[in-house]
Amino acid sequence: MKKGKNKITSLFIGSVLLLGLSACGEENAVSGKASEDGVRTVKVGGLFDITGGTGDVGTPYAEGEKAYFKYLDSIGGIEGLNIEIDGKDYAYAIPEAQKIYQELRDKEKVSAVLGWGTGDTEALRQQVANDKLPFVSASYSESLKNLEESPYNFLVAASYSDQGRAILQWIKENHKGENPTVALLYNDTAFGQSPIKDIKKYGDEIGVKIVDEQVIDVTATEAQSQLLNMEKKNPDYAIIQETWGATATILRDANTLNIDTQFIGLNWASGEGVIDIVGKDIAEGYMGILSHAMPYEDFEGMDEIKEYLEAEGKTIDDINQKFIQGWSAAKIIVAGIKEASETTDGDITGEEIRVGLESLQDFDLGGLAAPVSFSADNHAGTEQTRIKIVKNGQWEQLTDYFSHQD
Numbered sequence: 001m002k003k004g005k006n007k008i009t010s011l012f013i014g015s016v017l018l019l020g021l022s023a024c025g026e027e028n029a030v031s032g033k034a035s036e037d038g039v040r041t042v043k044v045g046g047l048f049d050i051t052g053g054t055g056d057v058g059t060p061y062a063e064g065e066k067a068y069f070k071y072l073d074s075i076g077g078i079e080g081l082n083i084e085i086d087g088k089d090y091a092y093a094i095p096e097a098q099k100i101y102q103e104l105r106d107k108e109k110v111s112a113v114l115g116w117g118t119g120d121t122e123a124l125r126q127q128v129a130n131d132k133l134p135f136v137s138a139s140y141s142e143s144l145k146n147l148e149e150s151p152y153n154f155l156v157a158a159s160y161s162d163q164g165r166a167i168l169q170w171i172k173e174n175h176k177g178e179n180p181t182v183a184l185l186y187n188d189t190a191f192g193q194s195p196i197k198d199i200k201k202y203g204d205e206i207g208v209k210i211v212d213e214q215v216i217d218v219t220a221t222e223a224q225s226q227l228l229n230m231e232k233k234n235p236d237y238a239i240i241q242e243t244w245g246a247t248a249t250i251l252r253d254a255n256t257l258n259i260d261t262q263f264i265g266l267n268w269a270s271g272e273g274v275i276d277i278v279g280k281d282i283a284e285g286y287m288g289i290l291s292h293a294m295p296y297e298d299f300e301g302m303d304e305i306k307e308y309l310e311a312e313g314k315t316i317d318d319i320n321q322k323f324i325q326g327w328s329a330a331k332i333i334v335a336g337i338k339e340a341s342e343t344t345d346g347d348i349t350g351e352e353i354r355v356g357l358e359s360l361q362d363f364d365l366g367g368l369a370a371p372v373s374f375s376a377d378n379h380a381g382t383e384q385t386r387i388k389i390v391k392n393g394q395w396e397q398l399t400d401y402f403s404h405q406d
Helices: 055-074 094-106 118-131 160-174 196-206 224-231 244-256 272-278 302-311 321-341 350-358
Strands: 007-012 040-048 081-089 112-114 181-186 209-215 237-241 262-265 287-289 387-391 394-397
Touching (some): 040 094, 040 321, 055 244, 055 321, 094 118, 160 196, 160 237, 160 287, 181 224, 196 209, 209 224, 244 262, 244 272, 272 394, 321 350
Parallel strands (some): 040 112, 181 237, 237 262, 262 287
Antiparallel strands (some): 287 387, 387 394
16 A cells, blocks of 8 residues: 555534645545555544533533544644544533534534534444444443443543542552541533532442432532532542533532531543632632543643644643643544554444444543553453542642552
């Protein structure tokens, strides 16, 4: 096969910017097929939440995904491949996600998808399986580990349930005093509910008692009534399964009510955005799961991000941890495509990309996240995660990567 210089073009369609598809001169290329010069085009679809209920964290995540493709294009990409990302904002609405997915499949002929929310990822998994399109989502729902139901879904970080188990294990090992008690604060969506049963079950198994549950809307601007109800049970800790906005509401109202419970957020409830909203004084001492690097951490994987930012006239101050999560997800799916390309000289199909992803073992993200490993029997890349704590307006590391099984 004749080798050609790769171009990786980033497309973002919708109300946002459309990036440089015409630069490739292959607008009508069919995903996975070779052009006359031997370069094979692979199209990756994207489902983004920019304007919906989780857009506070969805926007930087999508920006990180698109940025990785743009960066890879700028450094010459992968020889013999032309990889494009074609993404749209579905505003966290499941019917819109289904509509966009079908457009990506039927019109754009994508060979893999970068997804977002738990509800839409779970709703689409049967279609994804039938269509044989690998689906790397920002949802870390435990249910996606079930390969009978989700044979084309891949988890690239510890599941929400594993994050909750890790927190309970940390509490059991570090709590000062008698038997610790825990409350659960979450929203009434598939995302919010995803880890709750598993957390309660694991608490029973290790002797950490869950004493209260409160439902707080993902877009809540007031949570005093729920917090007052929680306070009646006087929990030592409260685990939060929300995004930045609702988490900030919880911390602000807890401060107003002088509640001294230790709040600990799962992945999407943690990051710089919480501090930005409530201020460093209220955020002081807040703990959270941060499965990916902060921009100011000195990891090898940050070098390419800094290179990209410099070319864009930006610095690490212009991105946040969720940008890095999106960048990492894109990097993993591209690695799977690369592996698939090396096993065949023909068309690169979704089935081959799945096998390519399954071949990744201890895939090194340069410290941006825990290494991931997949196989034909396991699409959960890792159970490892980290806990950090806010000190003087910045997240500081409290643990190394660990899992509840360590």
